[in-house]
């Protein structure tokens with residue numbers, strides 16, 4: 561189907577397949593073609609890019625991604641969407657839909673495979689809000705050779721994750737491998753059903769591979785707030801603390817206050 565994101569097309573598909581959005585999977589479908597095209601514009605993908613999309617829903621974003629990208633691999637948890645996606649994306653030959661919980665995907669292996677054929681591999685998603693942090697952490701710590709991540713998240717989450725004075729395990733993970741930016745604000749009115757809050761596009765450009773030592777560091781660091789990271793970690797890494805923090809790209813004097 562052409563222009564799935566048009567409200568009339570979305571409603572046609574949802575009604576035809578008696579598909580009710582479920583909170584269980586954080587389903588809020590985009591129903592504004594113009595906004596979907598602007599989102600794709602933020603990603604700067606091209607035919608040398610393979611996109612991994614998390615949660616295609618009825619395919620609104622996947623369709624527009626398919627016009628710009630070389631290949632699109634979508635992971636969808638809700639098997640009720642099988643028939644809908646078979647119809648909506650029937651003409652998009654470069655889209656592959658896999659029905660699997662994204663949090664069980666071997667991302668490192670999948671990205672390695674697509675890197676053999678495409679110059680870049682990017683992740684693009686209108687994320688289910690109930691597991692935003694879990695998904696971001698899963699991607700960031702996967703050690704997969706991803707070039708960039710462009711995800712729609714709650715506006716407040718995007719503001720926090722791009723605020724240099726805000727510290728959380730996720731901000732440290734992002735900082736340790738690249739840079740983040742808030743690229744676009746999105747009104748809650750362009751979704752069906754409309755969520756309670758507005759959204760934003762958060763982009764993360766990856767320059768370095770994740771250092772797995774960081775997960776250990778963050779667990780220890782966030783047990784005792786107020787102290788600097790260095791002081792918190794001295795008990796764990798002793799004289800190696802400074803070296804390990806430097807390797808992970810973390811400022812020794814940072815504390816965990818918001």
Ligand SMILES: C[S@@+](CC[C@H](N)C(=O)[O-])C[C@H]1O[C@@H](n2cnc3c(N)ncnc32)[C@H](O)[C@@H]1O
Nearest residue numbers: 585588589590615616617636637661662686688
């Ligand atoms: C906010 S909706 C976005 C749908 C569509 N991309 C759009 O923009 O209209 C989130 C989508 O993620 C799917 N989803 C939720 N949890 C998931 C998981 N763990 N793995 C893969 N997909 C998931 C939902 O079923 C839903 O299709």
